[in-house]
Amino acid sequence: MSIKLRLTVMSFFQFFVWGAWLITFANYWFGTKHWDGTQFGAIFATMGIASLFMPTIVGIVADRWVNAEKLYSILHFLYAATLCYLPQVNDPHVFFYIMLLAMCFYMPTLALSNSISYTALTSGEYDLVKAFPPIRVWGTIGFIAAMWLVNLTGNKATGNQFYIAGAAAFGLSIFALTLPKCPPKNINRENQSLIQIFGLEAFKLFANYKMALFFIFSMFLGGALQLTNAYGDVFLDEFKFYPQYVDSFVVKYSTIIMSISQISETLFILAIPFFLKRFGIKKVMLISMFAWVLRFGLFAYGDPTTGLWMIIFSCVVYGMAFDFFNISGSLFVETSTNSHIRSSAQGLFMMMTNGFGAVLGSLISGWVIDHYFTLNFSNIQDLASYLKTDSTNLTLLSFIKAQGQTVLENGSLSAGIFLKDWHNIWLTFAGYTLVIAILFAVLFKHKHQNNEM
Incomplete structure (x- = not known):
């Protein structure tokens, strides 16, 4: 082989x-x-x-x-x-x-x-x-x-x-x-300091205003990536709780629908050199940020029937949102740092996105959703109204039974049933990335040179 x-x-x-x-x-x-x-x-x-x-x-x-x-x-x-x-x-x-x-x-x-x-x-x-x-x-x-x-x-x-x-x-x-x-490289480290041995020299880049801003915004945008990885598929899957959507293609094959995002990713990789040469890193990063806004906004208003095009288009937009940020950002680090700290700088970029950004995005979003966007229904009438169906609908009753609950004579449920308010969850995420995009446009100063990439 x-x-x-x-x-x-x-x-x-x-x-x-x-x-x-x-x-x-x-x-x-x-x-x-x-x-x-x-x-x-x-x-x-x-x-x-x-x-x-x-x-x-x-x-x-x-x-x-x-x-x-x-x-x-x-x-x-x-x-x-x-x-x-x-x-x-x-x-x-x-x-x-x-x-x-x-x-x-x-x-x-x-x-x-x-x-x-x-x-x-x-x-x-x-x-x-x-x-x-x-x-x-x-x-x-x-x-x-x-x-x-x-x-x-x-x-x-x-x-x-x-x-x-x-x-x-x-x-x-x-x-x-x-x-x-x-095999191991056996690099001579006898005269190196602990900072050099552990590749921490790149942290000196935080003394540079532009690079510091770049890494900070990378952290904030890294949190957005965790939002879509963590909640995208379960969002589509939970349409099964709505009787009018229970047999839809989106519910049955939610993961396949989500895979359009990765398919799109392979295509947008090819477009990066053109966009970087034409527009420069700042505009390409802004395109990525506004693509995240569009990604979340389309999810907020999409559904498995009349709004299916929004869900699919959101998955297509993901390729631009992800690649234009991750790959373009990596190229910016590569061309903006000295050769002897380039690898460390790339590590720092990954630490800010997949490390600090991922941790903050995961923990904060989980807490916010649990405390502000999780709905508790204690009776079947309110639940049926929210799901836009009749309280005698067999699909709804099957859903309640699947949750291990029963409907009492007065219409109340034996225990609360929890559903997530996905519309407002995605709008909140869209607002978050919109604020990041606006702040980045105002604060990040970078003049594009045709030969920089």
Whole structure:
């Protein structure tokens, strides 16, 4: 098997083992376990917490002591074992710590997979600019394939999604041992300070007004990404509670609808060079921010019938919102920093988005939704009115029964039934990103030069 083919397989399964549960996890949390939103936000924050320190630690180990491909194999084996344990956990607090452990194993493999690819392609004397993107795009395809598999097999609200991801991760851990050797670099660090050893020099960039603003806004926008990953699929799935939508395509195949976002992502990657050359980083970042506003706004007014076009268009817009921010931002860091701190600066960019941004976005959104946008219905008349149906509707009664509730003689429910006010949730998220976009337009000063990218 050629080097490029082996790296392509690695890229495919690197994201397959994440996509098998990331988008559908909310259905398991709310629909199967019936746990609350604040705790859910904490679970999604585990990715950010792990991203704050694990990539740095694993990078040092790979640089000094262990071959990158072997370390990659070990981490995926541990990730697989942890995922397979998750369905056995029935306490949300314990679930948090097990998921945090899983993310500590998985998140550093994102950087390791890139490192392995770069090393192998360089050793094979390939042109990185031409060779790597076609390999990396298979990661997105793997993510999409996992989403489709979980949805079409009826596992999007079950613990089986973790078994599917775990089995694939275990296979990847074995396959990783066939990858090209990536031995430690054995860099001489005798005269380096602790700050240099741990790659912390990039924090000096905060002394630069423009770079400091860029990283701060990256953190705020990184929170927006967690909102759509955490709540997008469960938002579509909860249309099943409305009798008029229960048999719609969107409800049955919500994860497939969401996968349009990833398909769009692969297409907008190709448009980035044109937009950067034509408009510059500030305008491209603003386009991304306003795309997030549109993403959330379309979700707020979309539905599975007359508003289906809004949901689909929102998923198409996601490609622009995500890629124009993440990839363009990475290119801005690459061209705005000195060569000796470039890798550290990229790490700082990822820390601000996938680390601090992810943690804040997950925790704060979970708390806000739980306290301000979760509706409690104590009688069937109010519930039927909200869902725009009759209180004798069989679909509604089946929904109540599925929640483990019964309707008493006076029309009250044996316990409260909770539904999320998705319309106002998405409008709030849209307002959040609109404020970020306006502040960025006013505060971030950058004059575009035609040769800067």
